[in-house]
Amino acid sequence: MRVPFTVVLLNLGLLVVALASRIDFGWVAVMAVWANMVLYCTMALRARVYLLGFLVTVFIFLLGRETLDQGFSYEGVVRDQGVQSHLYSSLILGLIFVAIGHWLVSRMPTSRLSAVSELRARPLESTEQGTRGIQDAASICFWITLPFVYFYTIERVFHVRQSGYTDLYSEGFRSASATGFAGVVYQLVLANFVAVAFFLSTMPSVRRSLSLLVFWFGAAFVSLGTGQRWPFMAAMLFLLCYSIARGRITPGDPWLNRRGVVYTGLLMPLVVLILVSVEMLRGVSGSYSGNPLGVLLEFIHSQGVSVNAITNGYFYRDALPQQWYLMEFVHSGLPARIFDMSILQGNSLERALTGGSFTHSLAYVVLGEPLYLSGRGTGSSFLAEAFHDLGYIGIALVSLLFGAILAFIGRLGRGPLLTDAIRLLMVQEVLWAPRGSATEFLTTLIAPSTLLTGLAIAMLGKVVSARNRRSSHSSAGSAKSRRAGRGTTDRDVGTLRVGARWISSVGAVSGVMFERGWDRLGSSAVLPDRGEQRGRH
Numbered sequence: 001m002r003v004p005f006t007v008v009l010l011n012l013g014l015l016v017v018a019l020a021s022r023i024d025f026g027w028v029a030v031m032a033v034w035a036n037m038v039l040y041c042t043m044a045l046r047a048r049v050y051l052l053g054f055l056v057t058v059f060i061f062l063l064g065r066e067t068l069d070q071g072f073s074y075e076g077v078v079r080d081q082g083v084q085s086h087l088y089s090s091l092i093l094g095l096i097f098v099a100i101g102h103w104l105v106s107r108m109p110t111s112r113l114s115a116v117s118e119l120r121a122r123p124l125e126s127t128e129q130g131t132r133g134i135q136d137a138a139s140i141c142f143w144i145t146l147p148f149v150y151f152y153t154i155e156r157v158f159h160v161r162q163s164g165y166t167d168l169y170s171e172g173f174r175s176a177s178a179t180g181f182a183g184v185v186y187q188l189v190l191a192n193f194v195a196v197a198f199f200l201s202t203m204p205s206v207r208r209s210l211s212l213l214v215f216w217f218g219a220a221f222v223s224l225g226t227g228q229r230w231p232f233m234a235a236m237l238f239l240l241c242y243s244i245a246r247g248r249i250t251p252g253d254p255w256l257n258r259r260g261v262v263y264t265g266l267l268m269p270l271v272v273l274i275l276v277s278v279e280m281l282r283g284v285s286g287s288y289s290g291n292p293l294g295v296l297l298e299f300i301h302s303q304g305v306s307v308n309a310i311t312n313g314y315f316y317r318d319a320l321p322q323q324w325y326l327m328e329f330v331h332s333g334l335p336a337r338i339f340d341m342s343i344l345q346g347n348s349l350e351r352a353l354t355g356g357s358f359t360h361s362l363a364y365v366v367l368g369e370p371l372y373l374s375g376r377g378t379g380s381s382f383l384a385e386a387f388h389d390l391g392y393i394g395i396a397l398v399s400l401l402f403g404a405i406l407a408f409i410g411r412l413g414r415g416p417l418l419t420d421a422i423r424l425l426m427v428q429e430v431l432w433a434p435r436g437s438a439t440e441f442l443t444t445l446i447a448p449s450t451l452l453t454g455l456a457i458a459m460l461g462k463v464v465s466a467r468n469r470r471s472s473h474s475s476a477g478s479a480k481s482r483r484a485g486r487g488t489t490d491r492d493v494g495t496l497r498v499g500a501r502w503i504s505s506v507g508a509v510s511g512v513m514f515e516r517g518w519d520r521l522g523s524s525a526v527l528p529d530r531g532e533q534r535g536r537h
Helices: 005-020 025-042 045-071 081-106 111-121 129-163 165-169 171-177 180-201 206-226 230-249 258-281 292-315 325-331 333-338 349-354 358-367 369-373 382-410 417-431 440-445 448-474 476-486 489-505 507-525
Strands: none
Touching: 005 025, 025 045, 025 081, 045 081, 045 230, 045 292, 045 382, 045 417, 081 292, 081 382, 129 165, 129 180, 129 206, 129 448, 180 206, 180 417, 180 448, 206 230, 230 258, 230 417, 258 292, 292 358, 292 382, 325 333, 325 358, 325 382, 325 440, 333 448, 349 358, 349 369, 358 369, 358 382, 382 417, 417 440
């Protein structure tokens, strides 16, 4: 197989850097593996965009700080040689096995999916009624739950202004947010993203998706007022990867052309400034200079603190409570209910010692009890959790799994609608694994809010599809001319009417469920706020 010239040039350049500078050879090896993986992604960007998104978060959270410390003479952390060697080994091993897992799954034959892929690549109006029904049903669920998303977000913004950022993670606040009306609202907030995932899995046109995505992304932007940056950053990365992937899935209706890529690149400095401003709002800002390049480098340096989760996990391995942190997902949602386990909220001693969360256990050991109970945290990483449970073999196995999952997500548009919805539901948690929990994507998939919302969309989709079929059969002759002139306007209006009737018909039952049952479900099966797993980001 012929090796591209760019690969040879890249590795020769890294070798020259290693010989001509004082950078550790181990770190050059880490960057060589990462850079070659990035180059591999750019050779087929639309097919490997989710792997590239994962590598971006790896650099920001795990590689950027160390690169600046060694290559640009930033003041870094002086580590024991054994800890430093462990860091290099973990990163190299993790990246290599992510690449292997992605390559193995990507090589699997897709002939059985080709017919489905060709069908899904056509404009939606020419596909089956069922897909359009799911799209309309997901849209209805989104708009119904959207007011609760803004209410929840704005309420948290005001709470932070009154009580401070770290109070969001206190046991008292989290427990109060998991029960009663607040618990119901939180479940509806989670249901909103499920509706977004199902909607986008139908491969809608840009025009039909624009208003929905603007309001969804707007809520993520408002959440910056809480001091949390991960909802905004995760939503931005989610949309960017999806838009690039749509160029492969629906080439006749691309979401991001070359002009869009240029505009996106031009907006990145503004995004960095916004995120820096949020850091200042939290009161933990660094010494940012007025130089834009300096601001960018300082931002990358501050985000790279997540690498300490790997080094601290190694250094404090014996001091950490002995739990299976890769099984964290069984401590919430349906598994916890099935196994009769307590659902622990916020920063508490019980959660740090027995909650199965590496984030909480590490913060308790590293920061000490007073700071931990006040709401402070240290973050986590899938590499740190894998090493604690299974050593270097665990890093290899978990990384192999993540590579396979990224390849599975990269096949978006090549399978049934439900499979694509599952892919999209996992994206944010998988891309954020370098800074978060290794199994949070499982927590999302089996959450009651995910399962109930998916079921509701499927049921409403059948109603909408049946309504559309009856409408098309009863007015087959005249409908063709109307559709030629007005697109799908009549169908959309009919969909909204059907949705309104469906909602009103189950209103009484829903009211009883919320009053009698959901409170108990929310208190026992509510998901932990994803900010906890993202290192207070």
